[in-house]
Amino acid sequence: MAFWKAFEDEAAVEGFREFTRAHVKPVAAEIDREDRYPADLVKLAAERGLNALIVPKNYCGAGCTFRRVVSFFEEVGAGSASVGISLNSNFQAQNAILRSGSESLRQRYLPQFARGLAAAYALTERNHGSDIRSLDTTAVRQGDEWVLNGQKSFITSGSGAGLFIILVQTPDGLGVFAVPREVEGVSTFASDRSETFGLRNGPHVELVLKDVRVPFDHLIGDVGTGLKVVLRNLNFSRTLNAAMAIGLARAAFDDSLNYVRQRKAFDQFVFDFQGIQWYFAEMLTEIDAARLLLYSAADALDQGHEVERHSSEAKLMCCAVANRVTAHAIQVCGAYGTMVNSPFNRYWRDAKTFEIGGGSMEILKNTIGRFLSRLEIAEPLA
Numbered sequence: 298m299a300f301w302k303a304f305e306d307e308a309a310v311e312g313f314r315e316f317t318r319a320h321v322k323p324v325a326a327e328i329d330r331e332d333r334y335p336a337d338l339v340k341l342a343a344e345r346g347l348n349a350l351i352v353p354k355n356y357c358g359a360g361c362t363f364r365r366v367v368s369f370f371e372e373v374g375a376g377s378a379s380v381g382i383s384l385n386s387n388f389q390a391q392n393a394i395l396r397s398g399s400e401s402l403r404q405r406y407l408p409q410f411a412r413g414l415a416a417a418y419a420l421t422e423r424n425h426g427s428d429i430r431s432l433d434t435t436a437v438r439q440g441d442e443w444v445l446n447g448q449k450s451f452i453t454s455g456s457g458a459g460l461f462i463i464l465v466q467t468p469d470g471l472g473v474f475a476v477p478r479e480v481e482g483v484s485t486f487a488s489d490r491s492e493t494f495g496l497r498n499g500p501h502v503e504l505v506l507k508d509v510r511v512p513f514d515h516l517i518g519d520v521g522t523g524l525k526v527v528l529r530n531l532n533f534s535r536t537l538n539a540a541m542a543i544g545l546a547r548a549a550f551d552d553s554l555n556y557v558r559q560r561k562a563f564d565q566f567v568f569d570f571q572g573i574q575w576y577f578a579e580m581l582t583e584i585d586a587a588r589l590l591l592y593s594a595a596d597a598l599d600q601g602h603e604v605e606r607h608s609s610e611a612k613l614m615c616c617a618v619a620n621r622v623t624a625h626a627i628q629v630c631g632a633y634g635t636m637v638n639s640p641f642n643r644y645w646r647d648a649k650t651f652e653i654g655g656g657s658m659e660i661l662k663n664t665i666g667r668f669l670s671r672l673e674i675a676e677p678l679a
């Protein structure tokens with residue numbers, strides 16, 4: 298039996314683990330070192346039916362529950378968070394089109410993911426990070442088309458994407474658009490703020506839109522509902538970030554345990570020091586607890602039950618645990634833990650970056666605070 302309990306159908310989880318073992322883990326260090334978009338792995342995932350898990354079967358997807366998608370991302374995260382975030386960008390586009398797009402948009406784009414379409418999700422601008430309630434990038438309607446202008450920053454997977462999901466300002470509020478890369482006026486470039494120290498899947502590029510024209514049905518949802526569309530979608534993708542973070546925490550645990558059980562100091566294995574075992578006891582307890590919270594969030598999202606609360610709690614907890622575990626893993630391995638050629642620095646950098654991308658820890662706490670403030674007061678004070 299595998300050490301880490303399968304929270305989904307065991308055969309499915311074993312399939313995800315096999316994909317990670319055979320294809321993802323062996324290239325994780327190289328992707329991180331070279332900071333490259335793993336186009337080959339996205340294509341392979343598509344061939345294996347793993348790039349469109351949430352997409353219903355009538356659009357050529359796998360039609361899985363969100364819980365199963367979470368399980369896939371946990372396993373991929375254990376191999377390479379960089380590969381995981383590349384696939385998560387695709388998930389974000391699929392989920393937005395599926396839940397809020399028109400039928401014509403669904404038919405046009407959803408089947409392409411099973412054939413390897415890669416996407417990116419563009420909300421952030423130079424002057425609008427956490428606060429995306431109003432934006433400088435604009436869209437105006439001209440006849441049957443929309444014309445988009447502006448620049449988006451920090452766009453994960455933007456170097457490999459063929460489709461962009463973009464939040465912009467319209468005269469009547471925010472709107473979300475699907476924009477294929479090949480449309481005239483769309484370009485990307487890497488700036489001095491594109492290279493991160495963690496979650497490296499190619500530069501997090503600048504996306505430039507210059508008089509970009511898209512058909513009317515490329516608006517996802519209604520004009521003025523853009524914020525609602527992207528925030529609803531973020532509840533799902535931030536739960537996948539939580540899954541990847543706890544996956545990498547598991548990897549740090551496994552690799553450090555393997556090392557200390559073979560490394561000797563003072564004539565005994567490092568693991569046999571009680572002080573070292575306490576680190577592992579804490580790490581294991583925290584990972585096990587975070588995984589319970591993660592899968593309870595997955596169920597809440599499948600059922601549409603208090604989704605902001607549960608997705609935020611899951612990311613908050615899984616990222617915090619991943620940060621503690623990856624730091625402890627370095628500590629128990631001593632100098633080996635700090636080596637550039639050991640995996641621990643990658644785990645640590647990725648865990649830290651997960652605390653910011655896809656919903657910073659502060660914004661997650663604000664979301665939970667807002668949830669609490671909406672609750673009715675149970676018992677008024679006398």
Ligand SMILES: Cc1cc2nc3c(=O)[nH]c(=O)nc-3n(C[C@H](O)[C@H](O)[C@H](O)COP(=O)(O)OP(=O)(O)OC[C@H]3O[C@@H](n4cnc5c(N)ncnc54)[C@H](O)[C@@H]3O)c2cc1C
Pocket residue numbers: 417418419420421422425426427428450451452453454493495496501650653654655656657658659660663
């Ligand atoms: C690896 C990575 C990948 C990313 N990928 C994408 C992507 O694909 N698409 C995209 O659109 N964006 C992406 N981003 C951008 C990301 O969404 C933003 O970095 C994030 O929203 C925070 O914005 P900011 O960096 O401008 O921080 P700021 O908004 O400048 O905030 C600075 C600090 O203040 C805190 N803060 C801000 N507001 C509040 C508040 N109300 N209460 C308490 N604290 C607050 C923040 O949490 C943060 O700690 C990515 C970022 C990273 C690091």
